[in-house]
Amino acid sequence: MSRFRRLIRWGLPILLVGELILFIGGGGINPKVAAAAVVSLELVLVLFVGSEFAVLRRSFKAARANGLDSLASLKMALEEVLPRPIASVVLLDVATWYALWQRIRGRRDVGVDAVAIPYGSDLRPFVLVTVGLGVVELVVVHLLVPWPPARWALLVLGVISLLWIFGFLASLRVMPHTIDSRNLRLRFAGFTDIMIPTELIDKAQVRNIAKGHKRTVAVADGVLTIEVAGGSNIAVSLREPFEVQLPAWPWSKPEPPQPVHEVRFVADDPKMAVEALGQRRNVGSQVEPSDPLDSEHDDRPWRA
Numbered sequence: 001m002s003r004f005r006r007l008i009r010w011g012l013p014i015l016l017v018g019e020l021i022l023f024i025g026g027g028g029i030n031p032k033v034a035a036a037a038v039v040s041l042e043l044v045l046v047l048f049v050g051s052e053f054a055v056l057r058r059s060f061k062a063a064r065a066n067g068l069d070s071l072a073s074l075k076m077a078l079e080e081v082l083p084r085p086i087a088s089v090v091l092l093d094v095a096t097w098y099a100l101w102q103r104i105r106g107r108r109d110v111g112v113d114a115v116a117i118p119y120g121s122d123l124r125p126f127v128l129v130t131v132g133l134g135v136v137e138l139v140v141v142h143l144l145v146p147w148p149p150a151r152w153a154l155l156v157l158g159v160i161s162l163l164w165i166f167g168f169l170a171s172l173r174v175m176p177h178t179i180d181s182r183n184l185r186l187r188f189a190g191f192t193d194i195m196i197p198t199e200l201i202d203k204a205q206v207r208n209i210a211k212g213h214k215r216t217v218a219v220a221d222g223v224l225t226i227e228v229a230g231g232s233n234i235a236v237s238l239r240e241p242f243e244v245q246l247p248a249w250p251w252s253k254p255e256p257p258q259p260v261h262e263v264r265f266v267a268d269d270p271k272m273a274v275e276a277l278g279q280r281r282n283v284g285s286q287v288e289p290s291d292p293l294d295s296e297h298d299d300r301p302w303r304a
Helices: 003-008 011-028 031-065 070-081 084-104 124-144 148-174 270-280
Strands: 115-117 177-179 183-188 192-197 201-210 217-220 223-226 231-244 258-265 284-287
Touching: 011 031, 031 070, 070 084, 070 192, 084 148, 115 270, 124 148, 177 270, 183 258, 192 223, 192 231, 201 270, 223 231, 231 270
Parallel strands: 201 284, 223 258
Antiparallel strands: 115 177, 177 183, 183 192, 201 231, 217 223, 231 258
């Protein structure tokens, strides 16, 4: 991306902030000057949004033509027209609501020739408890807040928050890991989406490994780990190192791509996952006893 594009991505946030400042502090300005400023700013905003929408549409269509799915294409397109922190937040929100909609429709984001590898069943009870507590909090706040506008505003925000949590829960179902003839796709809701070429897979095995990282997604000593509920239970060795780009929080700087020679992740049914990997790519598969843990990790047991 050129330096000009990196700078122009901040145009929309700057224009919106300028409008907000003019709206808040415009009372002391001459009415004619204020009106002219508002009209000029609105005209610039319309032209800017129109041009950036054209860039967004063109980038999205190009990504789709290259074989990416809708969400991955939207990610690339948003990063073309918005600063990365804002694009990340927008994409996560879109992915969550998309997952909720797809769950209502009974659909999953799985390719026609792909095999789904479900994960996240250990998280569902905790998420449902959070939803239950949120409902209780919603009722209590609605009964205790005396001022009607504030009460209804808090109610709307609370309902939206609960729906977002349901969207996160739905994303665990709608966005499973997948394996097809091209890629092993590893995901965690709308937060993580990493592709590993299927042709690089050498061996897949069931291996229960206790929590060993502070982050859900991490690379250490050439091993990519995507942990859920404190561990992983699938280990995939690669024929040769492959560079992966780790997801970054909106407020943090992205790390450079890192080479990995092994991938570890979680599957609800690890034996089925190993079989699926073996069928899609004629690789070695092995099921190890669940008692031993890697020496590089702590000795707390983790159960799939």
